Amino acid sequence: MPLYDALGGTLSSRSWGLQREVDQGMNDRVPDFVFLAHVVDVVSSMHVPFAFRSCSSLPWAMRPVLLPLWPVAFAFMLLQWFFSKTFTVSFYFLRGRLHQTWSVPRYGFQYFIPSAKKGINRQIELAILRADKMGVKVISLAALNKNEALNGGGTLFVNKHPNLRVRVVHGNTLTAAVILNEIPSSVREVFLTGATSKLGRAIALYLCRKRIRVLMLTLSTERFLKIQREAPPEFQQYIVQVTKYQAAQGCKVAGSY
Numbered sequence: 001m002p003l004y005d006a007l008g009g010t011l012s013s014r015s016w017g018l019q020r021e022v023d024q025g026m027n028d029r030v031p032d033f034v035f036l037a038h039v040v041d042v043v044s045s046m047h048v049p050f051a052f053r054s055c056s057s058l059p060w061a062m063r064p065v066l067l068p069l070w071p072v073a074f075a076f077m078l079l080q081w082f083f084s085k086t087f088t089v090s091f092y093f094l095r096g097r098l099h100q101t102w103s104v105p106r107y108g109f110q111y112f113i114p115s116a117k118k119g120i121n122r123q124i125e126l127a128i129l130r131a132d133k134m135g136v137k138v139i140s141l142a143a144l145n146k147n148e149a150l151n152g153g154g155t156l157f158v159n160k161h162p163n164l165r166v167r168v169v170h171g172n173t174l175t176a177a178v179i180l181n182e183i184p185s186s187v188r189e190v191f192l193t194g195a196t197s198k199l200g201r202a203i204a205l206y207l208c209r210k211r212i213r214v215l216m217l218t219l220s221t222e223r224f225l226k227i228q229r230e231a232p233p234e235f236q237q238y239i240v241q242v243t244k245y246q247a248a249q250g251c252k253v254a255g256s257y
Helices: 002-008 015-023 064-083 108-112 114-134 155-160 171-182 198-209 221-230 233-238
Strands: 033-039 087-094 097-107 138-141 167-170 189-193 213-217 239-242 253-256
Touching: 033 108, 033 114, 064 097, 097 108, 097 114, 108 114, 114 138, 114 155, 167 171, 171 198, 189 198, 198 213, 198 221, 198 233, 221 239, 233 239
Parallel strands: 033 097, 033 138, 138 167, 189 213, 189 253, 213 239
Antiparallel strands: 087 097
């Protein structure tokens, strides 16, 4: 630590200059991937690495030593609510790529306050625009940041900023990408159960654009038509409603999502 280096006479002559460069962002490396999370509650906020490393290095548990500090953490929550912006919580390198976890300065319960919805979306939007400006390749919305009722799973920001270079994703879109990557290129017909779910919808809309016939198992014609109309007119014919499992006979690929 710099303090002990200074006391022991081992402080490098470059330390202060390097510190200034770090503070000014001159040595920052642009992350390849950003995981945009939020604070869960007041107690969990005291488990972040820069607060108590002794707690953050262990599985979460309610520790008596933290109870006296609860009022302090609560005060920080109020300060974040009114003044804070998205901040970096942690980072790590995986296969030579820099991954960072950012946190929206909002706590879990605040996502259920109707009047807080606009402010939360503004924080998420600013984080996405910041990532886009930095040159981040992918930003993933985590936990309640991707709430369908909040911002349509992130579609609110993608539609508002159609020229974004950063890819805005969340767990469902990443899962859909993995599934689609596993489907052989020779397949021309797919049978889907749970096809009107968020994940099934994404898979169906992607496959129809590849001119792959998608048999969507659903009894709800209304939900089926809603998804079918989302596809471009020239590809809507590739999405077909079926109501019985027998329709899967002859399909090489069948999936439940």
